[in-house]
Amino acid sequence: MFLSKLDSVKNASNLLNKHQTVTDVELVSIHEAHKRVLAEDIIAFHDSPPFDKSAMDGFAVIAENTFGASQSAPKEFKIIDAIGAGDFSDKTVGEGEAIVIATGAPIPEGANAVIMKEYTTTEGDDLTIYSQVTPGENVSPKSEDIEKGQKILDKNTFIRYPELGLIASAGYDEVRVFKKPTVKVIITGNELVEPTKEEIDKAKIINTNQFTIKALVEDSGAVCEIGHAGDTYDEVKDAILEASKTHDVIMTTGGTAISKGDVVLDVIDEIGEILFHGVAMRPGKPAGAGVVNGKIVFTFSGQPVAAMSQFDVFARKYLFEMQGRSFNFNVVKRTSELKIPSQLGRTDFIRAVCDNEYAKHVLNRGSGIIRSMVEANSYIIIDENDEGYQKNDLVNVVLFDSLLW
Numbered sequence: 402m403f404l405s406k407l408d409s410v411k412n413a414s415n416l417l418n419k420h421q422t423v424t425d426v427e428l429v430s431i432h433e434a435h436k437r438v439l440a441e442d443i444i445a446f447h448d449s450p451p452f453d454k455s456a457m458d459g460f461a462v463i464a465e466n467t468f469g470a471s472q473s474a475p476k477e478f479k480i481i482d483a484i485g486a487g488d489f490s491d492k493t494v495g496e497g498e499a500i501v502i503a504t505g506a507p508i509p510e511g512a513n514a515v516i517m518k519e520y521t522t523t524e525g526d527d528l529t530i531y532s533q534v535t536p537g538e539n540v541s542p543k544s545e546d547i548e549k550g551q552k553i554l555d556k557n558t559f560i561r562y563p564e565l566g567l568i569a570s571a572g573y574d575e576v577r578v579f580k581k582p583t584v585k586v587i588i589t590g591n592e593l594v595e596p597t598k599e600e601i602d603k604a605k606i607i608n609t610n611q612f613t614i615k616a617l618v619e620d621s622g623a624v625c626e627i628g629h630a631g632d633t634y635d636e637v638k639d640a641i642l643e644a645s646k647t648h649d650v651i652m653t654t655g656g657t658a659i660s661k662g663d664v665v666l667d668v669i670d671e672i673g674e675i676l677f678h679g680v681a682m683r684p685g686k687p688a689g690a691g692v693v694n695g696k697i698v699f700t701f702s703g704q705p706v707a708a709m710s711q712f713d714v715f716a717r718k719y720l721f722e723m724q725g726r727s728f729n730f731n732v733v734k735r736t737s738e739l740k741i742p743s744q745l746g747r748t749d750f751i752r753a754v755c756d757n758e759y760a761k762h763v764l765n766r767g768s769g770i771i772r773s774m775v776e777a778n779s780y781i782i783i784d785e786n787d788e789g790y791q792k793n794d795l796v797n798v799v800l801f802d803s804l805l806w
């Protein structure tokens with residue numbers, strides 16, 4: 402099937418949004434929750450800290466007893482006990498008394514401050530201090546971080562390492578998260594061979610898409626399985642139908658033969674629904690998407706760079722939002738070092754190298770030149786309503802690092 406009318410990137414994206422699905426929820430150990438997305442609010446089971454605790458190694462004292470202490474006018478105290486981490490004292494600090502205390506240990510009864518060890522000297526049970534402290538100094542008060550019953554994280558929060566610490570502090574050893582989508586990538590093409598150091602037969606080419614697309618899927622928080630199909634209608638049909646029963650999302654690369662038309666889109670047209678085929682973008686004009694048995698099918702170009710760009714423009718957002726995590730391009734402004742021509746009615750995603758101030762497009766930009774993606778660290782995006790940029794114009798840039806899960 403071939404459609405001569407090209408959709409805009411915006412229209413194609415809107416069609417995908419209308420068919421956006423979200424994965425089911427699963428309960429996982431907190432040990433497995435890093436880089437997952439919360440499917441529930443987190444309500445604290447505990448205060449954190451659960452008691453007033455020392456923020457320093459030192460001596461728990463009554464702050465007012467230290468007023469006026471200095472190098473020239475030290476004050477004397479009597480040490481009555483010692484508290485290590487994980488321990489407590491049942492003694493009450495009185496006038497002129499102190500208790501040795503470790504960082505994180507509970508502040509003993511009667512004390513209201515901790516003087517750092519560095520401002521003291523000891524001899525037996527005798528303590529000399531050379532500085533004063535104020536009430537509450539070097540003390541982390543009870544529930545300073547978390548209050549029992551407080552909502553501390555919202556559903557749909559992406560769990561990084563600080564969120565893990567907060568969740569653990571709140572008392573959770575398991576959390577509900579959105580399941581990782583399972584993606585079947587079907588590589589089509591009779592001309593493809595596995596990587597080899599040996600000479601490749603005439604008309605054959607190494608299958609690079611299986612590696613790049615799998616990595617892109619995993620960079621989007623999903624689980625990927627690679628499959629293969631020849632360029633025949635029946636092989637592609639069987640592969641897509643089988644994948645629609647076992648996976649959440651299907652992606653194909655290649656499958657175009659001039660004499661037959663686009664085999665993949667012909668299959669989707671028969672067994673499902675085509676959402677779009679052909680988008681006014683560069684690279685990646687042949688991009689398509691459809692629905693088979695309720696599962697989204699992305700059809701990418703066999704050209705590696707085009708396939709990578711098509712993934713970034715359409716599939717990455719879909720996979721993020723399947724897991725409850727919102728995604729939009731984080732566009733920043735840079736000054737273009739060179740003139741960049743474009744064409745009205747087409748959105749360009751131009752490989753570029755940029756720093757904190759300037760952007761320069763990679764000059765060798767063919768859809769099959771993988772090295773151009775290696776040399777780039779960003780896309781310069783030229784909107785369909787623009788005819789390009791002049792040197793020193795401000796341009797819209799999306800850094801590759803900002804796309805990662």
